[in-house]
């Protein structure tokens with residue numbers, strides 16, 4: 001969705017899209033459909049649709065816009081993006097029908113030119129078309145890279161990075177800290193070390209270089225070109241130099257990753273610590289030649305980039321929103337602190353067994369992901385065949401967007417949805433693992449997130465430590481209720497203003 005809004009906001013592309021859209025809509029309007037279909041409700045077309053997509057510049061937060069549209073027109077909404085029909089799903093019921101009953105029909109992804117270039121022609125997991133290749137790489141990611149056992153084996157990395165984070169906070173005790181930056185560094189290094197090994201630490205020039213490349217990578221990943229929607233206009237991104245810019249970046253990133261792989265292949269044979277990072281595991285599969293499972297070098301690079309782009313910002317954003325809500329609700333912060341301090345007492349280290357006992361901590365995290373899903377619009381899917389959803393006809397080739405942010409605010413699923421109230425989860429079995437469709441921040445079905453255990457282990461551990469070791473307040477005597485909770489646009493939606501707080 002973010003790609004779509006970047007497309008529309010591009011100064012050169014915008015007028016062309018709008019003209020095409022008008023032309024297409026007029027033609028379609030004049031040529032009324034011949035066969036009788038029961039289409040999901042749409043906002044009145046032309047020019048109101050344009051108005052609906054652009055009210056007061058709020059296009060930058062499309063999940064909020066689509067939420068307002070769904071409140072007017074219902075939980076299944078059909079929009080037109082030029083020639084492409086787009087279905088917006090905003091209720092748990094409709095999401096269940098799509099991702100459980102008809103999951104196979106919705107297992108494919110939309111494919112955009114820039115993403116394909118950046119991710120080795122779709123050799124990553126998250127954008128690979130549904131099929132044998134995707135099945136194989138998803139299996140590798142689920143069973144080998146992100147299994148519960150593997151996540152446990154990364155415990156020392158979480159401990160090390162949490163201890164670095166706590167020391168930084170200690171050094172600045174009594175002074176305001178930019179928690180947003182600190183949480184980003186934390187997840188960057190947790191994933192860097194899990195991916196490449198412990199030598200990719202804060203001092204390593206290679207990890208600094210990689211993190212700079214990753215920033216640029218994330219920016220480009222959120223871009224579409226007009227040629228994605230109107231193929232005969234593909235020349236525009238050639239003429240305005242955008243294609244060249246992407247090609248140059250792809251080469252720089254590839255040179256870097258090739259260097260990492262080359263260096264590792266040279267040392268791996270003599271190394272006794274093989275296998276406890278993503279790169280070593282993938283190189284093991286690459287060099288092993290087991291007949292039922294094989295990947296090439298491009299797959300290794302694409303999978304590594306996928307894990308960084310899918311895992312870093314999402315996890316740090318979840319920690320940021322959780323701390324923001326705790327600062328906004330001092331009573332909830334106090335209940336959580338009491339729970340954590342009661343369980344840990346004066347021990348210094350928090351173990352996995354301790355975390356298991358922290359039911360209120362788990363409730364705070366669920367409530368955070370309900371109110372602030374880091375990816376409010378699930379990664380778009382494409383329907384393979386015509387299908388009926390909730391009695392409506394949805395045609396093959398429809399782009400499907402699930403608005404998890406709207407589902408988390410649906411009064412049919414939640415009592416007082418506007419309130420941040422972790423208690424609602426204490427006597428409830430609702431979880432975010434993809435079985436309870438009112439809470440699906442990680443998606444559901446075949447294309448759901450394989451990183452739940454990895455991110456949850458990091459989120460729980462950091463928050464427990466933050467509230468165990470420090471008391472927190474907002475700088476300059478700002479009261480919790482006045483904390484600015486506005487969102488910033490992006491594929492991952494974080495706080496608009498960085499979160500500043502003072503540890504005492």
Ligand code: HEM
Nearest residue numbers: 125126310311314315318379442443444447448449451455
């Ligand atoms: C709070 C943290 C995270 C959130 C909220 C999150 C959310 C999501 C969502 C919404 C999807 C798309 C699901 C769908 O289309 O139905 C997804 C897919 C994915 N996520 Fe995550 N994610 C998180 C952390 C991670 C981490 C830590 C990793 C890896 C280390 C990861 C790897 C992936 C991959 C590879 C996919 C693609 C799956 C596929 O297409 O088959 N995620 N995630």
